[in-house]
Amino acid sequence: MKLFGYWRSSATYRVRIAMELKGLEFSYEPVNLLKGEQRSPAFLNRNPQGLVPALETEEGFLLTQSIAIIEYLEERYPEVALLPADAAARAHARAIAATIACEAQPFMNLRMQKYLKEELDFDDAAMKAWLGRWPGGAMESVEALVERYGAGFCVGDKPTTADCFLIPQMYGALRFGVDLSRTPRLKSIHERCAALDPFKRAHPENQPDAVRT
């Protein structure tokens, strides 16, 4: 398999965590979002959405969107499972992943922040208020789910797809200064995951295209 991604892309990071937790072999092809390589004709021909991640499967199909890619990996490579066996717990893990993917990350990603600064003239204070209201608010609602369903990780006592989504979101939240004082459970899960080898291998700063500043 080949994963097209960018070291700091939150959605690429989710897929890397899932693949590392499952112990899957894959090659990694960087697509430099800062240079706009996702909009090059060659990449658009592969993925008309012009976004990373994209996964080329063993059979040669190109899959897009991290939610869809991770569901594919779970069906195609069921061991190590990233969804619990219990039907309600599966739904809770997916609900946490969906909250992060639909309510937190879209308001924090590179192209949105660029738009807010360049088109709406957001200054630092306006950006802080935006990040607190949207990604911050969504993370508080994830905290409430984790309070109900977590036991060390987001759902239960093993990493699930929910943790694959949480950890990249926490990485971005820390990078952009989102207030995490109201999400202590998420902070604690983030610290627990940071100590585990699959999460370390998937970390942005351990990717070949990482740029240290």
Add this chain to the structure above:
Amino acid sequence: MKLFGYWRSSATYRVRIAMELKGLEFSYEPVNLLKGEQRSPAFLNRNPQGLVPALETEEGFLLTQSIAIIEYLEERYPEVALLPADAAARAHARAIAATIACEAQPFMNLRMQKYLKEELDFDDAAMKAWLGRWPGGAMESVEALVERYGAGFCVGDKPTTADCFLIPQMYGALRFGVDLSRTPRLKSIHERCAALDPFKRAHPENQPDAVRT
């Protein structure tokens, strides 16, 4: 099963379509978003995220987030299937659903539009530009996937989970005046689905809490 929802909520509408396509029996309990009932103590006790839809299962569990609810329904009630049998086609259907859920709808929903008008002083022209750039841009990228994978419906020649997400998005896009001239395939699928009974039964205006103005 009991579905907590609101007639015009796009995410509730997705779940209604999925349940109608599967022919499932369910009761419907309206939660009036305009009156803020989703933030009442009684509802927050059920669903700490304070959002609709929420599904109470036959076993009495409360599930949240439309993506997670529809995956649950697909696993628990596999007939009528809303995901294709083929692994790549399943991923494409989920990718379209995810694009709508993560890149289109979050920028168009009630609470975001309220925020843009009240907090950022958006006028009609600013709102139109925003809707064209964000939901509009996402729908163009869905159009590109449908061009590759559709054959009458979003993926192949039968309704899938992708159509469960598309139709509510089109309903909202028409309501808010998003330009659809660049997404002719989506327009055509929307017209095809509108003629089918399960989609008719799921339509916002056919719900008990619909308000005709």
